[in-house]
Amino acid sequence: DAGVTQSPTHLIKTRGQQVTLRCSPKSGHDTVSWYQQALGQGPQFIFQYYEEEERQRGNFPDRFSGHQFPNYSSELNVNALLLGDSALYLCASSSLGQGFSGYTFGSGTRLTVV
Amino acid sequence: AQSVTQLGSHVSVSEGALVLLRCNYSSSVPPYLFWYVQYPNQGLQLLLKYTTGATLVKGINGFEAEFKKSETSFHLTKPSAHMSDAAEYFCAVSSATGNQFYFGTGTSLTVIP
Numbered sequence: 001d002a003g004v005t006q007s008p009t010h011l012i013k014t015r016g017q018q019v020t021l022r023c024s025p026k027s028g029h030d031t032v033s034w035y036q037q038a039l040g041q042g043p044q045f046i047f048q049y050y051e052e053e054e055r056q057r058g059n060f061p062d063r064f065s066g067h068q069f070p071n072y073s074s075e076l077n078v079n080a081l082l083l084g085d086s087a088l089y090l091c092a093s094s095s096l097g098q099g100f101s102g103y104t105f106g107s108g109t110r111l112t113v114v
Numbered sequence: 115a116q117s118v119t120q121l122g123s124h125v126s127v128s129e130g131a132l133v134l135l136r137c138n139y140s141s142s143v144p145p146y147l148f149w150y151v152q153y154p155n156q157g158l159q160l161l162l163k164y165t166t167g168a169t170l171v172k173g174i175n176g177f178e179a180e181f182k183k184s185e186t187s188f189h190l191t192k193p194s195a196h197m198s199d200a201a202e203y204f205c206a207v208s209s210a211t212g213n214q215f216y217f218g219t220g221t222s223l224t225v226i227p
Contacts, residue, residue, distance in 0.1 A: 004157075033215070042204055042217040043158070056213050090157055100212035101165060102148055105158040 004106035006091050012112045013081050019111060021076040025093030026104045031055075032074040033103065034066060035090040043090055049074050050096055078111075086113045116141045116207040120218035128226045133177075133192040135221045137205035140186065147188040148206040149179055152220075158204065164188065165210075175199070200225045 005024040013019050025032050031050045035043035045058035049068035068074045072093075078085055088110050092103035121136040139145055146165045150158040162173025169181040175198075179190045188205060202222050208215040 006157075031212070042219045044217075045215065048213065092158075094212055096211065100146070100208070100210060102146070102160060102163050102208075103212070103215065104160070105150070107157040110155070 004091055004093050004104050006089075006106035006109050008109060009107065010110045010112075012114060015081055015083060015113055017081050018077065018079045019081060021078075021089050021091075021109045021111070023074045023076070023091030023093075023106060025072050025074070025091075028098070029093035029095045029104065030072050031094045031096045032068055032072065033092045033094070034074070034076045035092065036060070036085075037088040037090055037108070039087070046076070081113045083113050086111060116143075116145065116209065116214050116216050118205050118207050118216055118218035120203075120205050120221050122221055123219065124222045124224070126224040126226055127195045129197055130194050133190070133195045133199065133223065135190040135203050135205075135223065137179075137188045137190065137218060138186055139188060139205075139207040141207055141209075143209050146208040146210060146212075147179075147181060148208065149173065149177070149188075149190045150204045150206065150217075152202040152204065154201075161190070161203075195223075195225045197225050197227065199223060 033048040034046040037043045047057040048055045052068045063079045088108040090108045091106045117140045119138045148163045149161040164181045172178045205218040
């Protein structure tokens with residue numbers, strides 16, 4: 001049973017560019033959350049998707065947007081990249097339909113903005 | 115609203131010694147509490163969780179934590195540290211629905227041979 005899968009594992013982008021990160025949740029999970037973890041910091045909540053809609057959002061600008069597909073997979077898009085967007089982006093999945101019991105995290109995508 | 119405070123951003127213990135990582139929470143609703151471990155350049159792995167029921171919870175790799183409502187604490191312990199325990203540890207608090215899930219700032223554990 002595959003856990004949470006994220007792609008790509010690493011990427012380098014130039015300031016001002018746009019990036020799309022992808023996440024496939026653990027089998028049986030219907031909710032996907034995205035977190036940003038800067039170096040030496042704890043994960044910061046970006047947003048959560050359930051039933052293809054953004055359910056909750058953290059304190060991130062509109063440059064950060066997302067999408068959830070009918071198969072529960074999700075994308076995180078970041079526009080107009082800034083140097084400060086360099087971080088590890090973590091996807092986490094959970095099940096709301098069966099009752100929340102915690103998040104399963106992927107290994108993350110390491111984004112470097114130069 | 116929920117929040118988490120982890121006391122001690124860096125903790126060092128000798129191999130074989132007791133590990134104690136502190137976590138205090140603030141929650142306006144009955145909390146769900148979690149400890150995650152993160153090894154370098156990896157994602158977060160769930161160590162243990164408290165949702166309801168027994169307040170002493172046991173997790174993987176010999177770790178355990180006790181939910182103490184009166185002290186609003188959920189400290190993580192392990193009787194005997196192993197070199198492989200060296201990692202970053204995060205405490206997290208959540209509502210029962212998971213739509214308010216917040217991490218602490220983390221504690222880096224160093225194990226000294």
